[in-house]
Amino acid sequence: MLRFLVAESEPPEARESRRESVGRSSGETYLDTLLSLAPGARCDRIKPADAGAGLPAGASLAGYDGVFLTGSPLHLYKETPKTRRTVEFMRAVFASGIPSFGSCAGLQVATVAAGGTVRPNVRGYEAGFARRITLTEHGRSHPLLAGRPAAYDAPAVHTDEVETLPEGALLLAGNRVTAVQAAEIRFDAGVFWGVQYHPELGLDEVAGALLRQTDSLLDAGLARSQGEVEAYADQVDALHREPRRRDLAWRLGLDEQVTNAAKRLTELRNFIEALGRERGARQR
Template sequence: MSHFLVAQSESPEEREARRRHAGKSSGETYAATLRQLVPDCSVDIAEPADEGATASRPADLKRYDAVFLSGSPLHVYQDTPAVRRQLEFMRTVFASGAPSFGSCAGLQVAVAAAGGSVRSMPQRMEAGLSRRITRTAEGQDHPLLSGRAPTWDAPAVHTDEVEQLPEGATLLAGNDVTRVQAAEIRHDRGIFWGVQYHPELSLREIAIALRRQASSLIEAGLADHEDDVEGRAALLDRLHQKPEARSLRWLLGVNGEFADEIGRRRELTNFIAALPSLDRR
């Protein structure tokens, strides 16, 4: 039986706010998705960024088959106690040799912990969909992206991005908005696969995120009015209910890579399938 650890970096207040709106914290969403993908797995959830959290040791993490880092509002370029604790946790993951995977802020945490840099996206953000993601030459045959179309769209909500990958990293995919959309990082004894988008989220959760961030979307120029945001969120809600609906796919300009759950989760599925072959040094 697979034994996974999910690390969430939301603050306690942010976790409670997400539960009120979406029913689960980011880490709880990740755990639910993993249980759907691997029904007989066991999943622990940790909050290493919390004040008073017990620091993990490499031996504590080495017993897991994999560690997953969820998205969160954490800005890893800010020198705060929560950020320092989260980065130290990720360095311990690398030191343990346990394979790891992260999305959105999870990718950014791994990048910063391994010596790369993350920045705010001035005058830009991706919200709802990350469009026209394309493999790099190094990503063409990488197992993380196995089965992906030549270009694809994915659920995304972020205002930060990877500025510079660390030494020992490989850029696997990007798009016109965010250069680093998928990457592999080899650091210390560990290997990490990550994406800037959200393969773990349902379309309903993306719709909820858009509604919660309506003012930010308007400020960024992605929408003129809250009604515009609501219209996009409503389409995502409808596609969540009827992913096969051609009319909804046409209105959103997406295909099965985005509309179908199996398409959205492809990177997670590929990572889990690759675990037996990943080096544990």
């Protein structure tokens, strides 16, 4: 039985806002997604950004097969108690040698923990979906992206990005807006696979994220009114409910890499399969 640790770095106020919007925090979404991919796995959730947070009683990092870092509104280029606690946790994960995976802010946390840098997006707000993510030479042969085509779209909502990867990291994918869309980072005793986008999110949660960030979308010039944001989010949510609606997919410019849940979850499935292979090798 695989054992997973989900590290939810959303601060409490963001956690509650997300629950009000879509009914679950980022960590709770991860738990549901992981159990759908690995039925029977044992999953624990911790909140490393929170003061006084720690592992479950009696647990140690060595007892887990993999660690998962969620998205978060934390800005990793700002030194605050919350970012400091989160980065210190990630350094402990690297030191433990336990493989880890992260999406969006998870990639940024791992980058900073290993000596890289993060900054505000310089080419604009990537909201709703990251378009035409393209594999690098390393990405075309890396197991994290096995099954992805040469170019694909994915759910994404972020205002920050990786500026410089740590020394020795592998750039696996990027697009016109965000140069680092997927990467492998090796630091200390550990290895991290991460993406800037959100394979764990259903389209209902993408719609909820757009609505929560309406003011930011207006400020960025991506919409001219609250009504435009709501109309777009309604279409995304409708496609979640009816993923085979070709008219909605056409209007939104999406294909099966996003609308098909199995394809959308590619990176998480690949990481879990890699953990299973590693566990099997240890037991032989």
